[in-house]
Structures are given as structure tokens and as C-alpha cells.
Amino acid sequence: xxxxxxxxxxxxxxxxxxxxxxxxxxxxxxxxxQQTGIDPQTALLVRIAALVALDAAPASYLIHLGIADxxxxxxxxxxxxxxELAPLVGSARIVSAAGKINQALRELSAP
Numbered sequence: 001x002x003x004x005x006x007x008x009x010x011x012x013x014x015x016x017x018x019x020x021x022x023x024x025x026x027x028x029x030x031x032x033x034q035q036t037g038i039d040p041q042t043a044l045l046v047r048i049a050a051l052v053a054l055d056a057a058p059a060s061y062l063i064h065l066g067i068a069d070x071x072x073x074x075x076x077x078x079x080x081x082x083x084e085l086a087p088l089v090g091s092a093r094i095v096s097a098a099g100k101i102n103q104a105l106r107e108l109s110a111p
Contacts, residue, residue, distance in 0.1 A: 007016050044068045045081050052082065052097040060102040061097075068107070 038046075047064050051054075068078070078101070086094050 008028065014074070040071050041068075041073050041077070044071060044073050045077060048078060049081055049085055052085050052093055055093055055096055058100040058107075059101040061100050062107055065104050066108055 044064060044067060048061075048068070051060050051064065064076075081096050082097060
């Protein structure tokens, strides 16, 4: 297999929400939470807000929603974050984020 094919396979795994790259990113993100001066739940909501503002890919939500779930962040807090962001980022970004969050949640709950 060529380097280009290996890279394409790795990027496909990342886009599908699995593989070693995504796992490394998840470990890195989870470790960074321990180094902030705010509580982990607030830090995760800030990260989710940044993902919305950046119109991030579903795989990015997948990482942070998995950490949020383990950290006890409630769905209502994420929903409230989206409501608070709407006047700043616009309805298109909120609708896009909601769809990507739903896709990530489906992946998290898949067997």
C-alpha cells in the first residue's frame, strides 16, 4: 500500500469517527481538561461552543461529546449552550451543529 493510500485510509477512519488518529485526539483533549482553571463541565461547554462557531466536522463533536458524557455534562446544558450561541453565530450554524451533534450521538450509541 502506498503512502497516499495509507493517508487516505487514516483520513477516512477519522471522518467516520474511529481509528488511531481520533483516539489520539480524544486522549489529548481529555488530558487538556485537567490543566484548566475552570471546572471540566464548563470547559467542555466552551469547547462545544467553539466547535459550533467553527462549523466543525461530526468527528470533532464525537470526541467532545464522548468526554462530556463521561464527565456528566447533561444534554440540557448542551442545548442551552446552542440557544445562547444562536444570536452570535446565526441559525445556520446552530442547525448545522445540531445535525452534526445528532450524527455524533448516533455513532456514540452504535454497537
